[in-house]
Amino acid sequence: MSLLEIEDVDKSYGDEEVLHDVSLAMDQRDVDVIVGPSGSGKSTLLRCVNRLTEVDDGAIYLDGEEIHGMDENDLRRRVGMVFQDFNLFAHRSALGNVTLGLTEVLELSETEAKSRAEEFLGRVGLADQADSYPSQLSGGQKQRVGIARALAMDPDLLLFDEPTSALDPELIGEVLAVMEDLAEGGMTMLCVTHEMGFARSAASTITFLDGGRIVERGPPEQLFETPEKERTRTFLGQLTDLNR
Amino acid sequence: MAVAAPADLAAVLQTGDWAFVLGNWRVLLLGAVVTVVLMATSLTLGFLAGFPAGAVEAYGSGWTKELVSTAGVVLRGTPIVVLIVLFFFGIPVPKLGSVPVVDVRLSAFLAATLALGLRSGAYQSQVFRGAIQSIDEGQLEAARSVGLTHRQAVRHVIFPQAVRRSVPGFQNEFTIVLKDTSVAFAIGLAELLTRAENLYLQPGRDTAIMEVIIVISAVYFVLTFATNRTLDYLGDAFSIPEGSE
Ligand SMILES: Nc1ncnc2c1ncn2[C@@H]1O[C@H](COP(=O)(O)OP(=O)(O)OP(=O)(O)O)[C@@H](O)[C@H]1O
Numbered sequence: 142m143s144l145l146e147i148e149d150v151d152k153s154y155g156d157e158e159v160l161h162d163v164s165l166a167m168d169q170r171d172v173d174v175i176v177g178p179s180g181s182g183k184s185t186l187l188r189c190v191n192r193l194t195e196v197d198d199g200a201i202y203l204d205g206e207e208i209h210g211m212d213e214n215d216l217r218r219r220v221g222m223v224f225q226d227f228n229l230f231a232h233r234s235a236l237g238n239v240t241l242g243l244t245e246v247l248e249l250s251e252t253e254a255k256s257r258a259e260e261f262l263g264r265v266g267l268a269d270q271a272d273s274y275p276s277q278l279s280g281g282q283k284q285r286v287g288i289a290r291a292l293a294m295d296p297d298l299l300l301f302d303e304p305t306s307a308l309d310p311e312l313i314g315e316v317l318a319v320m321e322d323l324a325e326g327g328m329t330m331l332c333v334t335h336e337m338g339f340a341r342s343a344a345s346t347i348t349f350l351d352g353g354r355i356v357e358r359g360p361p362e363q364l365f366e367t368p369e370k371e372r373t374r375t376f377l378g379q380l381t382d383l384n385r
Numbered sequence: 386m387a388v389a390a391p392a393d394l395a396a397v398l399q400t401g402d403w404a405f406v407l408g409n410w411r412v413l414l415l416g417a418v419v420t421v422v423l424m425a426t427s428l429t430l431g432f433l434a435g436f437p438a439g440a441v442e443a444y445g446s447g448w449t450k451e452l453v454s455t456a457g458v459v460l461r462g463t464p465i466v467v468l469i470v471l472f473f474f475g476i477p478v479p480k481l482g483s484v485p486v487v488d489v490r491l492s493a494f495l496a497a498t499l500a501l502g503l504r505s506g507a508y509q510s511q512v513f514r515g516a517i518q519s520i521d522e523g524q525l526e527a528a529r530s531v532g533l534t535h536r537q538a539v540r541h542v543i544f545p546q547a548v549r550r551s552v553p554g555f556q557n558e559f560t561i562v563l564k565d566t567s568v569a570f571a572i573g574l575a576e577l578l579t580r581a582e583n584l585y586l587q588p589g590r591d592t593a594i595m596e597v598i599i600v601i602s603a604v605y606f607v608l609t610f611a612t613n614r615t616l617d618y619l620g621d622a623f624s625i626p627e628g629s630e
């Protein structure tokens with residue numbers, strides 16, 4: 142059984158159809174990379190998976206369970222999300238960003254939460270920044286705190302929405318390194334990213350989304366080397382050039 | 386005329402109207418105490434009413450929100466003197482007697498607290514609502530994304546940031562309430578301005594009007610300044626650390 146199954150999902154905002162008949166399935170330990178032009182519905186698709194947005198039609202299953210029937214907070218505990226703009230809690234230290242979910246959602250004691258948060262900050266290489274506030278961190282550090290915050294909840298699946306596109310070029314590497322580590326460690330990840338190096342090295346599948354429809358989906362070698370659609374070749378070609 | 390030498394100044398202060406004002410310092414001090422206490426009770430009531438009202442205006446819906454925002458509009462749209470007089474004469478306040486030393490009628494004090502407090506609540510609610518709405522949407526989404534309920538997210542992520550952002554607005558509101566306590570003069574509450582007036586209305590003391598008014602202006606100024614400084618201090622003490630490593 143797939144860990145995540147998205148089945149014929151439709152989503153419109155007003156008259157604008159943002160997702161049309163989108164279907165995909167991911168197994169445990171899969172790393173799926175979604176690419177597509179601006180406005181193609183990538184963020185919307187991710188947000189449907191943790192129900193920040195509700196689908197109009199179709200269904201999404203997590204571990205065989207239809208997410209619509211689940212308690213949304215429980216779903217979100219199991220599906221972590223990493224944002225383009227980090228969205229760190231501005232009034233809490235790096236440590237406090239990680240502990241909030243631990244104490245409020247997992248109901249760990251302060252001490253347990255603290256030691257667990259320290260462990261996860263250590264895992265993203267920020268053990269020494271635990272007491273820093275978001276405004277005192279670089280973009281790359283902020284994003285790594287964002288990853289630690291999601292990771293500490295012990296999710297079944299992590300969603301990444303363009304985690305590096307707000308970063309200065311020299312800071313992208315440190316975030317991608319953490320993501321590559323996670324992928325190697327067997328974390329199931331659904332990533333919207335235009336980092337083609339990451340896609341080549343870490344992705345099990347690449348999905349090309351355009352105008353709310355899946356144009357093509359397959360293993361990286363196939364999409365990069367022998368795409369079925371000319372549009373896929375052009376788009377991935379442009380991205381690869383951009384990444385150089 | 387040259388600037389008075391210290392000796393002359395002392396002489397001036399010992400004669401005539403200045404001497405009269407300074408001789409009555411206890412009266413004015415008690416007035417200042419009443420003013421400060423009235424400010425404190427009004428602001429407390431204002432906060433207790435305004436904080437939830439702001440939250441309801443930001444997050445509520447239906448008739449509760451309607452009710453709260455209408456009450457706010459009415460309170461903000463009515464002159465404060467009218468409110469005080471209305472509360473004093475319009476509401477059947479039980480005869481409560483008066484506080485001995487400061488000579489304050491409790492019914493007047495209660496009416497002034499209600500009027501100043503509820504009106505301040507109406508303004509504080511707007512300060513707080515604005516602060517809540519200025520917090521980036523992403524903060525709430527991030528909190529929801531780790532599994533916090535809406536209520537938990539608002540309590541642990543939105544409110545703590547909104548309260549900090551409210552400090553400048555609260556500062557404004559605090560000084561306005563402090564100065565508006567003088568309006569209780571309209572119902573004869575023995576606060577600073579009322580007592581000041583009682584001084585110069587004594588027979589033959591109308592020459593001391595300027596002196597009395599200058600002194601109480603200075604008192605209001607000092608109180609305002611102290612209030613602002615206190616809030617500055619609190620704002621700094623609880624501010625979110627910034628700056629780069
Ligand atoms: N809350 C919303 N209300 C109305 N329209 C929306 C909303 N969210 C997204 N849209 C619209 O849906 C379309 C898809 O948006 P989405 O954010 O999913 O695209 P995207 O592929 O993530 O784009 P980008 O690369 O710019 O992030 C866009 O046209 C956008 O304007």
Ligand SMILES: [Mg+2]
Pocket residue numbers: 183184185302303
């Ligand atoms: Mg997007």
